Structure formats: C-alpha cells, structure tokens
C-alpha cells in the first residue's frame with residue numbers, strides 16, 4: 001500500500017515538473033523596491049498606457065487603501081495600481097502578435113494564499129505560482145516586495161493570469177522583456193518608414 005502511494009507521489013511530482021517547464025524556478029526572486037531591477041525591462045505602472053504590445057483584461061484600477069473594500073496599497077505606493085478579487089477575480093496579460101515575454105516582475109503588498117499567478121508557456125505548459133509559495137520566500141513578516149520570474153531558456157510566456165478568489169490581490173509596476181521576433185510585415189513597415197525618412201530628408205535638402 002505504502003509503495004503504491006509513494007509511486008503515485010513520484011509520478012505526480014514528475015507530471016508537475018513537466019507541466020512547469022516554462023517557469024525557471026531557480027530564478028524566482030524577491031527584490032526590494034517598487035520597480036524591476038532589470039534595466040532592459042518595460043514597465044506597466046497603471047498610471048499611463050501599458051508598453052506597446054502588452055494588453056490587459058479584467059481587474060480594477062484603484063489608488064490608496066480602502067479597508068471597507070478590502071484592498072491595501074502596496075507600501076510607499078501612492079499611485080494607481082491593479083487589484084483582482086471578489087469583483088474581478090482574474091486579470092489576464094497578453095502580448096502582441098507572435099510575441100511573448102521572457103520575464104515577468106511585479107510589486108505586491110501582503111500577498112495572500114488565495115492569490116495566484118498562472119503562466120502559459122510558448123511550449124504549451126501552464127504553471128501556477130500560489131500566493132503561499134510567494135509568501136514562503138518573504139523573510140519575516142508579510143510585506144511589500146518585488147517578485148521576479150523568468151521563462152526557461154528559449155521559451156516565452158504567451159499570457160499571464162493573476163487570480164484571487166477573495167479580496168484582494170494588489171499589485172503594481174509589472175515589468176516585461178517582450179521578445180522581439182520581427183515578422184515580415186514589421187520589416188516592411190520598418191523599410192517603408194526608413195524610405196519615408198529618406199524622402200523627407202531629400203525634400204528638406206531640396207527646400208533648404
């Protein structure tokens with residue numbers, strides 16, 4: 001009986017390892033401060049439009065702390081931020097045509113065990129990191145931190161979903177490293193843009 005349970009445990013572990021291929025668990029890391037430590041990343045602050053090719057659905061934008069509505073601003077964050085919870089239990093982040101991100105970073109306050117982040121990898125994998133797993137990385141008391149996740153070599157995250165079955169998952173300053181896979185039409189646009197610049201330069205020269 002015991003050996004059957006053990007086998008079951010091993011095969012479940014193997015299955016979850018396979019399903020987790022797109023998240024590089026060795027790189028999960030909390031950093032201090034409200035923003036990503038990765039200079040090359042682009043950030044969605046929820047105070048202005050998100051970076052090009054990054055799209056959000058769901059969630060609510062709020063400012064400050066509202067105890068009656070069960071949300072608490074991340075530490076030192078007086079700007080607009082995103083919440084998911086009872087009203088809006090999911091927010092999905094998707095990326096432009098044929099793109100994904102190799103990295104996702106986010107600032108959070110007092111993460112709860114009913115919060116989670118799901119990553120859909122370009123290899124078809126689905127990996128969920130729970131609030132409990134993130135809490136386990138937080139040293140000492142629960143507080144605000146910046147959480148960093150990288151995709152395993154060669155894969156990207158096609159979409160990322162934030163979930164919270166109860167109030168609230170509070171988060172701000174999402175950072176991405178959107179992979180650049182220029183498509184034929186992008187090259188065509190680049191080339192026509194360059195030739196337009198060339199034309200304008202020639203006209204300026206002709207006038208001047």
Ligand SMILES: [Ca+2]
Nearest residue numbers: 045079080172
């Ligand atoms: Ca903000």
Ligand SMILES: [Ca+2]
Nearest residue numbers: 110112168169
């Ligand atoms: Ca919370």
